[in-house]
Amino acid sequence: MRIPDIEGGSGLERLGLFPAEWLEGDFQPRVHAYYFKEWNRFEMAYHRHDSTEIMYVISGVCRVELDGGPELSLKKGEFVILNANAGHRLIVDGKCRMLNVEFGLAERTGAVPSLRALASEDEPLQALLTLSEPYAMLRDPEDAYHTLRSLVLELDKNGMEGGTLSRLLLSQLLIRIGRLWTESARGDSAPMELYVRQSVDYLYQNYDRDIRVKDVAAAVSLHPGYLQRIFRAHTGRTLTEYLTDLRMEKAKMLLGQTGIPISDISDYVGVGSRQYFHALFKKHTGMTPVEFRRSADTHRWTPGV
Structure with a gap:
């Protein structure tokens, strides 16, 4: 596999986020290394490696300096994805806990589609894989983190070779990152x-x-x-109004489609007081929970069947 030539200077401006080969054959991403680490007042020397790297900040603040490029300040819930050959270093002035994953390209195995096939059906992933910048810094609503953590736990359980689930999770992670990138690039609004x-x-x-x-x-x-x-x-x-409406819609579903006792429904939807739940439900639907369930039972019954 061809690696972009960056000798004779940082060459940062000549690197895209991923090599073109990622979309030219029947390939899948494959994890090479991963680790959790809490850094305390640490300054790393500039280095580079042949794996694409995700550096995700779980807590604290850290800085990532790109050789020949900008300095990125990352706080909790933010991460950077770096080109495999982008020179960089980590600087931590206080404490910073991170989850790092390094991955590269491998021949496709099993039933998981290739990156080329996935990107042909997912525009945000296509945009990410063809990004001309050598890095992407993003803020995560924890969508990426949950997938990233699930991937690491799967690798812990089944080893670095992983299996179908680990390949699925890594592909899912890239799809989620692609969507985050697309959302962040939409504009000021x-x-x-x-x-x-x-x-x-x-x-x-x-x-x-x-x-x-x-x-x-x-x-x-x-x-x-x-x-x-x-x-x-x-x-x-308001947030409270939205949450109440959501809870009442979930309550209607549970009352109409399950046999969960009415006395327990309030706990299922996060309303601690049964009396308060009954009042909210009647205000929302015009019926008590008992009346709603009876109505749902009546509509489910078909004469002659």
Whole structure:
């Protein structure tokens, strides 16, 4: 496989994020190394390697300097993906915990499609794999992190060769990163839309818990008041109203499609008080939970069957 020639200077401007070969054959990405590491007041020498690298900050703040390029400051929930031959170094002034994954190209095996096949059906992945810059720094609503962590746990369990699931997860990770990149490149209005989408995702993933506005704001790293303003501007509802509507829709589904006792439904949708749940549900639907279930049972019954 051809490696871009960067001798005789940093050559940073001549590197794209991925070599062209990634889309020229029947290839899959394959992890070469991965590790969790907490750095404490550390300064690394410039280096480069023949693997594409993802450096994901779990906590703290760190800086990544690119040889011949900019200095990137990364905080919790941010990551950088680096070209395999981009010279770089890590600088940590305080503490920084990171998850690093290095990966390269391998011949396709098994049932997982090649990167070329995936990119032909996913425009954001195509855009990522043909990015002309040698790096991409992105903020993650934890979509990428959950996939990244699942990948690492799978490799821990089954070894570096992994298997079908590890190949699927690495391909999924690149697809998610491609979508994050596309969203970040939309323009000045994209960040607010992204924060709202991240907030909605958080509500869907946690509606069964006791959620407050400050919890959602912390999850997307915004001030609660500012998040409230942009959320209402984009959805027409406050965070609390959106969460209540979501919980009531989930309650309707559970009442109409499952046999879960009505007395337990409030716990399933994150409303601690059964009395309060009943009041909310009636306000939302015009029926009590008992009346709604009876109505659902009636509609499911077909005479003569």
